[in-house]
Amino acid sequence: MRDLEKMFKPDSVGVIGASNTPDKVGHIVVSNLIEDGYKGEIYPINPKGGEILGLKTYTDVTQCPTVPDLVVVVVPSKAVNPSVKQCGELGVKNVVVITAGFKEIGGEGVKLEEELVRLANEYDISLIGPNSLGITDSHTPLNGSFSQMMPPKGNIAFLSQSGAMMVAIIDWSITAGIGFSKVISIGNKAGVTELECIQYLADDPETAVVICYLESISQDHNFIETMRKVSSKKPVIILKSGSSQAGAAAASSHTGALAGSDVAFDTAFKQSGIFRVQTMAELFDIGLAFSKCPLPTGRNLAIITNAGGGGVVSVDAMERNGLNLVSFDEETTAKLKAAVPEEGSVKNPIDVLGDAPVSRYKETLEIVLSSDDVDSLVIMVCPTASADPDGIANAILEGNEEFNKPIIVVNMGGSSFDNANELLRKNSIPTYVFPETAVKVVDFLERFNAVQERTYDNPIQEINDVNKDKVNEIFNKVKADGRDTLLGSEAYAVAKEYGIEAAPIILSKTPEEAANVAEEMGFPVVLKIASDKILHKSDIGGVQVGISTRDEAENSFNEIMANANKAHPDITPDGIEVQKMMDSGIEVLVGMIRDEQFGPMIAFGMGGVYVNLIEDASFKLASGLTSDEIDEQINNTKVVELLKGFRGEAPGDMDSVRNAIKRVARLTLDFPEISELDINPIFVYENGSSALDIKIKL
Amino acid sequence: MRDLEKMFKPDSVGVIGASNTPDKVGHIVVSNLIEDGYKGEIYPINPKGGEILGLKTYTDVTQCPTVPDLVVVVVPSKAVNPSVKQCGELGVKNVVVITAGFKEIGGEGVKLEEELVRLANEYDISLIGPNSLGITDSHTPLNGSFSQMMPPKGNIAFLSQSGAMMVAIIDWSITAGIGFSKVISIGNKAGVTELECIQYLADDPETAVVICYLESISQDHNFIETMRKVSSKKPVIILKSGSSQAGAAAASSHTGALAGSDVAFDTAFKQSGIFRVQTMAELFDIGLAFSKCPLPTGRNLAIITNAGGGGVVSVDAMERNGLNLVSFDEETTAKLKAAVPEEGSVKNPIDVLGDAPVSRYKETLEIVLSSDDVDSLVIMVCPTASADPDGIANAILEGNEEFNKPIIVVNMGGSSFDNANELLRKNSIPTYVFPETAVKVVDFLERFNAVQERTYDNPIQEINDVNKDKVNEIFNKVKADGRDTLLGSEAYAVAKEYGIEAAPIILSKTPEEAANVAEEMGFPVVLKIASDKILHKSDIGGVQVGISTRDEAENSFNEIMANANKAHPDITPDGIEVQKMMDSGIEVLVGMIRDEQFGPMIAFGMGGVYVNLIEDASFKLASGLTSDEIDEQINNTKVVELLKGFRGEAPGDMDSVRNAIKRVARLTLDFPEISELDINPIFVYENGSSALDIKIKL
Known part of the structure; x- marks a missing residue:
């Protein structure tokens, strides 16, 4: 892990390209360092x-009285690499390159950036940028950026892949009263990646929560493992814009079509314990809550409001977010009755009425916070004639001192609440304008408990009864044949070597062999022409079902061959595949689509002919997949209701389903050459299961 | 329709309960009238x-020099009704009752409110309230409310069922720079309903858009028809909190379980052309856009930004909202290339770069607006060192003068944009902080085109081949039997009289009759014990399928009767029902659940055993249902893909499906006593369809 301590807490900072001309970046950076109190x-x-x-x-970096802990580079792009080389030779370990004109402009810029990366590696430099706006640390304090505004001090770390958006956010945060520990414009991420920054911030005592605006995620084969470590320490919230193309590219398979274009990121973030949000507003709303509040111990939320309407809107939002509208016990209710006038409501949401003075708010919130049934509290204030926003704010702060529970304030209005908002936010209470936001952040706060409580086993790697060599042999044969798709019998053989329960399919070359095979696996069987070149096998008479005797098998073999020869005289079939006919069961699908960034992604859902119509599938990345996640994957579908035994029907064998998922994960992790895999359907029985149709593409 | 002109534009206002004590409501109302310029x-x-x-x-209202056009009542609740009576006798036509303590407190309050309603009706008074905060009209100007702040002048009409929330919104709007034409606190809606207000506002020249916070919708049998008239004139946006219980109450039926608790409101609003939003923020964000912008002529959106990141976030939001990222033609691209530096982007979203001066924004936005391919434009400004928010705002205003297209500005930051935001909003350009909001409002603006272009036919009432009398006879017999559920044969008879294609089911009383019936309808048939008291008919041997001859039918009759008698000796079956066995087809469901407020709500979706697992259903209210809406209902399901012919399978007869929906709608409109109806499945063939299982509950 990179040590970025001196990047953010340098004893000395060099600015290569410093200038006396006021509008130049090289002037602004020096001026920012001075003005913002470095x-x-x-x-x-x-x-x-x-x-x-x-x-x-100084005329160059070597002339500085000491080796600077941090160097900020703002010279024109052509001059960047020589400057960095000089830094490297001198022993500078932290460099921020603000200069643009690298990879982002293509052509010559790409080459310049490659050389820059080489230099950083050669001299072991932690390099942020190029095309960065710089970095700030409000605790040092250090404004090593080109931004003319210093973000207010706080405990939110903000990473942005867009420089201009970073400036916008700093500007907005000053007005909104949101404070930051560090703000990092990561630019082209040529050296230090966003993942390295996040890892560093996870251990930064000045940072309580990490929020990121990212347009891409750096390649890291241990992404999930790395980020799980981070999210066990601190909440990480990411707005990831743009879409992965993995799903779209492979839409030829069932699994690919189900995946869509953005599922891999969702899945990777979820399995890592990272919160993904959809909008800029959410990023900061939720970041603010984590920066201020303790975590609630459960999902029971109480609401105090001086407007009935606000309570109703909150309850709707709670329903959407799956929070519990806690019912108060007798004791609490009795106390509330003494505090709230009869026309109000002592049931949750508590309506203290529009004429509520500070004392009523104070009394009510103390009663509610002291109830063990209440995990968090939203307090809403509408600016009625009687409302005293500052007085209520002070009452809330007193309550907050006494109880270690999240309190979220909704000050519903404009500038009448400016003072109260400032007072509250300065003292660890997040405030919002609308009740829906307050309820949403409580949901996120509570969900971080589950992230921290997760345990990670590794059932995929514990499987030890697989035969990798045999599968290698099969794949080599397929490749040697110049094919990229396995025959059914080959796919069955692969499944067998990896312990995936499947209906046997054996390739036969002669009528007699077909009869022998059928007899051995047990009648009835299906005979099917074997060829990766014949696509619509049924249409040309290439499939016969319900074969019950040796004679039928032999006749069927000859008929199918004749049909195939008639329809495709130019194709020589590989033979005839014999498959055992299985009793039908609950139809599920297990599939795999390989994501460029995150590797094999496993799909599970309802199987059958209509799989792409029903669209019942949930996804997990194979890498690091845990037993809990497999159960979550299964439970996150509609077909799970069938597996549990739908309306009195027989249930399905869950262990067998888990097994299929695990083994497909293992197979596709073991063999990166498998580009797509679809098993649809798998018949799941009360005991065991049987994969009917296995498609493997290399 | 109520004429509320003098309510909002009175020549004289009486305040009953006026007071000299500064803190009293009766003082504040008089003071507000004076201070806010009435x-x-x-x-x-x-x-x-x-x-x-x-x-x-004046000592009482009769002493006033003229009969006041409007009277505001603030006396204690007991004194309200005598005051209103006096107003009525004097000929006052508009009364606002601010006093609370009526229906909302229950008991005595309910009675007081009933008397108040009676008085209002007797004297033909338009009464707003009680428990209202009052009304304001910024154009009159009139502050006839208890709110100490007058909302800024504008063209948004805001109706609120929560008084305190109204105050909050006025407070917030002053800071946010949002202007209102009228703000109405509708209170208990004892007299004038929100629907009457909305109808009045639809014709109010000072109002461009109506936004509402509502907790309930007033009963109106012509709700959809009334609101369609309104939405043909003006956009109406409603935040409806709380939930209907219709769905939950009737969850015993398939349709009920599919409906959930809030579908009726969604459906009613959608069919009325009303926009329903989920959050307070959306209500105002979208209201603001409608109050400022012309409607776009299509869904092609262009983006200009000085931050690449803002562009990426916008594109994500466009994908979510289904807007088109327009590609510029050669001519436009050539012009853009001349205006934007090479490092920027001339492809949509246009990146004018962080150093963009006002002139570059101006040139670019004029090029984009003059392209016929562009329907609307989002302009994003990040506060980079070079950005001149006020200059850019002026450039935008010039562009806006020239082109009649919606322009939405995202000023991404805080107080640096205060001036620019004020300038833009004053001059018909809505501004937002984050790009996602801007994109969302464009979606709403464009969707209002479709609302206005809708045509309304009435295919349900045009059906003239139904036999209401025969159905009445059947229902009367069921009622006379003391049952609430129809036998299969009765339901079939009802379907037949209403032209719903169904598999014949005839009740037989003797083995011979069963054989005759079967012969007449054609073998094979199913025989089924007929009794509303025997629930699990198959389990007791009460069903036999595949009966192919007269003999089989007679034997089967006797066996089933014996089985039923053995299992339920206490029950006398109604006989044996004979149903024709049908070829299977595409399985769909048509059902009806009756909503207390809006009447019959028709469900359509995938049918079969797993209907409540698959949850593929869309809903429409029967009342006023149009042909376009029926098609929309069908197209809004997954099963429509099967009806279109899924992957080479035979398609289904769409007309037959439409017919089933129409006739179920007609049947359930004609017979309010039908509480629930489920037809599942209907087999849809290439030609025609056949309802297999029809459940009708009275």
Whole structure:
């Protein structure tokens, strides 16, 4: 893991490309360092020497009195690499390149960036950028950025892949009163990646929550494992824009069509314990809550409001977010009755009425917070004639001192609440304008408990009865034949070697062999022409079902061959495949689509002919898949109701389903050459299961 | 329709309960009238007489120099009805009752409110309230409310069922710079309903859009028809909180279980052309857009941004909202290339870069707006060092003068944009902080086109081949038997009289009759014990399928009777039902659940055993159902893919499906005594269809 301590807490900062011209970036960076209170040494560096903003200026980085802990580079793109090389030779370990004109412009820029990466690696430099707006740390304090505004001090770390959006957010946060520990514009991510930053921030005592705006995720084969470690320490919230193309590219398979274009990111984030949000507003609303509140111990939420309507709207939002509208016990109810006038409501949501003075709010919130049934509290204030926003804010702060429960305030209005909002936010109470936001953040706060409570086993790697060599042999044969799709009999053989329960399919070359095979596996059987080149096998008379005797099998073999030859005289079939006919069961699908970034992604859902119509599928990445996640995957479908025994029908064998998922995960992790896999349907019985149709593409 | 003109534009206003005590409501109302610039006559009314705030005070309403056009009542609840009676006798036509303590407190309050309603009706008074916060009209100007803030002038009409929330919104709107034409606190809706207000506002020239916070919808049998007229004139946006219980109550039927608790409102609003939103923020964001923008002529959206990230986030939001990221033609692209530096992007979203001066924004937006391919434009500004928010705002306003297209501005930041936001909003350009909001409002703007373009036919009432009398006879017999559920044969008879294609079911009383019936309808048939008291007919041997001859039919009759007698010796079956066995087809469901408020709601979706697992259903209210809506209902399901012919399978007869929906709608409109109806499955063939199982409950 990268140590970025001196990046954010340097004793000295060099600015290569410092300038005396006020509008230039090289001037603004030096000025920001000074103006925003950086206490260490500042070394402006410019070949002309002299003074910049009253500071002695050095002609190059080697002339600085000490080796700077951090160097910010703002020279034109062509001059960046020589400067970084000089830094490297001098022993500088932290460099931020603000200069743009690298990979993002293509062509020459790509080459420049490759050289920059090489230099950073050669000299072991932690490099942020290029095309970064810089970094800030409000605790150091350090404004090592081109942004003319310093974000307010706080405990939210914000990473942005867009520089301009970072500026926008700093501007907005000043007005909104949201404070940041560090703000990092990660630019092109040529050196330090966002994942490395997040790992560093996970251990940063000044950071309570990490929020990110990202357009791409850096390649990391241990993404899930790495991020699980982070999310066990701190909440990470990501707005990931743009879409993965993995699903779209492979839409030829059932699984691919089910996956859509953005499922891999959703799945990866979920399995990592990262919260993914859809909008900028959510990113900051939720970040604010985590930065202020303790975690609730459960999903019981109480509401205090001076407007009945606000209570109703909150209850709707609770229903959407799956929070419990806690019912108060007798004792609490009795106390509330003494505190709230009769025309109000002592049932949750508590209506303290529009004329509620501060004392009524205070009394009510203390009663509610002292109830063990209440895990968190939303307090809503409408600016009625009697409402005293500042007084209520102070009452809330007193209550907050006493009880360690999340309190979220909805100050529903405009500037009448400016003071109260500032007071509350400064003292660890998040405030919002609308009740729906408050309810939503409580949901996120509580969900972080589950993230932290997760345990990680590794059932996929514990499987030890697979025969990798045999499967390798099969794949090699397929490749040698110049095919990319396995025959049914080959796919069955692969499944067998990996312990996936399946209906036997054996390839036969002669009528007699077909009869022998059929006899051995047991009648009745299906005979099917074997060829990856004949697509619509039924249409040309290439399939015969319900074969019950040796004679039928032999005749059927000859008829199918004749039909195939007639329809496709140019194709030589591989033979005839004999498959045992199975009793029908609950039809499920297990499939795999390989994501470029995250590897095999396993689908599970309702199987059968209408699978792409019903669209009942849930996804998990194979890498790091846990037993809990497999159960979650199964439970997150409609077909699970059939497996549980729908309306008195026989249930399905869940262990057999789990087994199929695990073994498909293992198979596709073991063999990166498998590009797609579809098993549809698997018949699930009360005991065991049987895969009917297995498609494997290399 | 109620004429509320003098309610909002009175020549004189009386305040019954006016007071000299500054904190009293009766003082605040008089003070608000004066302070907020009301130009007509103000008559404070108080038995003590004297002067209030310098105005002559009258001892009762009859003493006023003229009959007031509007009277605001703030006396204690017990004194309200006598005051209103006096108003009525005097000929006052508009009364707002601010006083609370009526229906909302139950008991005595309910009686008081009943008397109040009676008085309003007797004297033909338009009564708003009681338990209202009052009304405001910023154009009159009239602050006839208890709110100490007057909403800014504008063209949004806001109706609120929660008084405190109305105050909150006025407070917030002042800060947010959102202007209102009228703000109405509708209170208990004892007299004037929200629907009457909305109808009045539809013709109000000062109102461009109506937004409502509602907790209930007033009973109106012509709700859809009434609201369709309104939405043909003006956009209506409703945040309806709380849930209907219709679905939950009737969850015993398939249709009921599919409906959930809030579908009726969704359906009613949709069929009325009303936009329903989920959050307070949406209500105002979308209201603001309608109050400022012309409607776009299509769904092609262009984006101009000085931050690449903002563009990416917008594109994600466009995908979610189904808007088109328009591609520019060669001419436009050429012009853009001349205006935007090479490092930027001339493809949509257009990236004018972080250093974009006002001139680049201006040139770009004019090029984009002049392209015929562009229907609306979102302009995003991040506060980079080079960004000049006020300059850009002025450039946008110039562009807006020239082109009649919606322009939405995202000023992404805080107080740096205060001036620009004010300038833009004052001049018909809505502004938002985040790009996702801007994209969402464009979606709503465009969707209003479809609302206005809708045509309304009445295919349900055009059906003229139904036999109401025969159905009445059947229902009367069922009622006479003391049953609430029809036998299969009775339900079939009802279906037949209403032209619903169904597999014949005839009740037989003797073995011979069964054989005759079977012969007449054609073998094979199913025989089934007929009794509403025997629930699990198959389990007791009460069903026999595949009966192919007269002999089999007679034997089967006797066996079933014997089985039933053995299992339920206490029950006398109604006989044996003979049903023709039908070829299977595409399985669909048509059902009806009756909503208390909106009448019969028709469900259509995938049918079969797993209907409640698959949950593929869409709903329409029968009342006013149009041909377009029926098609929309069918198209809004997954099973429509089967009806279109899924993957080479035979398609289903769409006309036959439409017919089933229409005739179920007609049947359930004609017979309010039908409480639930489920037809599942209907087999749909290439030609025609056949209802297999029809359940009708009275």
